[in-house]
Amino acid sequence: MSILTRPSSPPRTPTAPSGTRVAARPRARTDALLSKAVVNGLLIVAAFYTLMPVTWLVIAATKNDRDLFSTSGFSFGDFSLLANLHHVFTFNDGIYLRWFGNSILYSVVGSAASTLLCVATGYAFDKYEFKGKEKLFGAVLGGVLVPTTVIQLPMYLLATEAGVVNTYWALLLPALVNPFGVYLARVFSEGYVPNEVLEAARVDGAGELRTFAGIALPMLAPGFMTIFLFSFTSSWNNFFGALVMLNDEKLYPVNLGLFMWNSVTQQQPEYYSLVITGSLVAVVPLIAAFVCLQRFWRSGLTAGAVK
Incomplete structure (x- = not known):
């Protein structure tokens, strides 16, 4: 009388969903870094847009009348801020x-x-x-x-x-x-x-x-x-x-x-x-x-x- 034995099942291989989950972590991390980069980039652009007129105003206030028209807007001339303030306050x-x-x-x-x-x-x-x-x-x-x-x-x-x-x-x-x-x-x-x-x-x-x-x-x-x-x-x-x-x-x-x-x-x-x-x-x-x-x-x- 022969004894029938069930063939042993082969070892289970990782399924596609589990592999997908393992690969999703680096992708999610990449998406988060990309989102942060985009947000920070927009904030930098907004800050630059906001501060540019103020920066020009600070630089222009340090120039005398000659440098105000002979130099570019964001370049410094002779430092005349104190003289300009005195002129404004006494005019x-x-x-x-x-x-x-x-x-x-x-x-x-x-x-x-x-x-x-x-x-x-x-x-x-x-x-x-x-x-x-x-x-x-x-x-x-x-x-x-x-x-x-x-x-x-x-x-x-x-x-x-x-x-x-x-x-x-x-x-x-x-x-x-x-x-x-x-x-x-x-x-x-x-x-x-x-x-x-x-x-x-x-x-x-x-x-x-x-x-x-x-x-x-x-x-x-x-x-x-x-x-x-x-x-x-x-x-x-x-x-x-x-x-x-x-x-x-x-x-x-x-x-x-x-x-x-x-x-x-x-x-x-x-x-x-x-x-x-x-x-x-x-x-x-x-x-x-x-x-x-x-x-x-x-x-x-x-x-x-x-x-």
């Missing part, structure tokens, strides 16, 4: 310093008042219930859709009736209205100020004003600084509003003053160095504001994005 009895001070007044004072008003309004929309709240908030958001240039003529007519044309109030009062700041303030209030903390303060006997000033406002510091930076940048770059509202050069902000200098460069080329050096000085406050307040800026944008 026409130091009118540039007055323009610079006006811009500080319009931007810092106007932005601080506008930000405080926006934060209080956004806090009220978030924490209080009243009739027609959402409709009123919708009307505020509608103001975001209206371009500033469209309302400049009605604002000028209102300022004329109020008698504030060609005064500091002509730019300070319109700066108080910031619909987008109200929207951001409501978002920050929802994310930063818990209702339980406010209820505890009310139980302890704190009034509504004290609750807002002593508890809610410190919690809203990142949002406050974010809205302030938006408002500061907008006020510092407010050219058209100043052009419409102001006639006295002693009230000009720095951007309008530089525009007036630039308008006569065709007839008087020596104004070119004044405009270039003055423009370099004019961007310093914006850079300083973002550098000093960037931690509030980052935390505020993160909170708003998560919300």
Whole structure:
């Protein structure tokens, strides 16, 4: 009687799927490196595009009038930055310093008042219930859709009736209205100020004003600084509003003053160095504001994005 034996199965060879998975790892790594290279390349191009005008401005501000027209844009000439700064600050009895001070007044004072008003309004929309709240908030958001240039003529007519044309109030009062700041303030209030903390303060006997000033406002510091930076940048770059509202050069902000200098460069080329050096000085406050307040800026944008 013979015993039948099953033939032993041959050793299993690696299948195609497993081989495919092994080969996919280097390919995935290559794709990731390629993606990073593309992204970094685009960032480098964007940074170059952004920094090139600023680089030209810095180089041009170091040149005298002769080198400004006889050398290429990105080549250095005789270092005359200190002489150019002295010329700008002393020209026409130091009118540039007055323009610079006006811009500080319009931007810092106007932005601080506008930000405080926006934060209080956004806090009220978030924490209080009243009739027609959402409709009123919708009307505020509608103001975001209206371009500033469209309302400049009605604002000028209102300022004329109020008698504030060609005064500091002509730019300070319109700066108080910031619909987008109200929207951001409501978002920050929802994310930063818990209702339980406010209820505890009310139980302890704190009034509504004290609750807002002593508890809610410190919690809203990142949002406050974010809205302030938006408002500061907008006020510092407010050219058209100043052009419409102001006639006295002693009230000009720095951007309008530089525009007036630039308008006569065709007839008087020596104004070119004044405009270039003055423009370099004019961007310093914006850079300083973002550098000093960037931690509030980052935390505020993160909170708003998560919300």
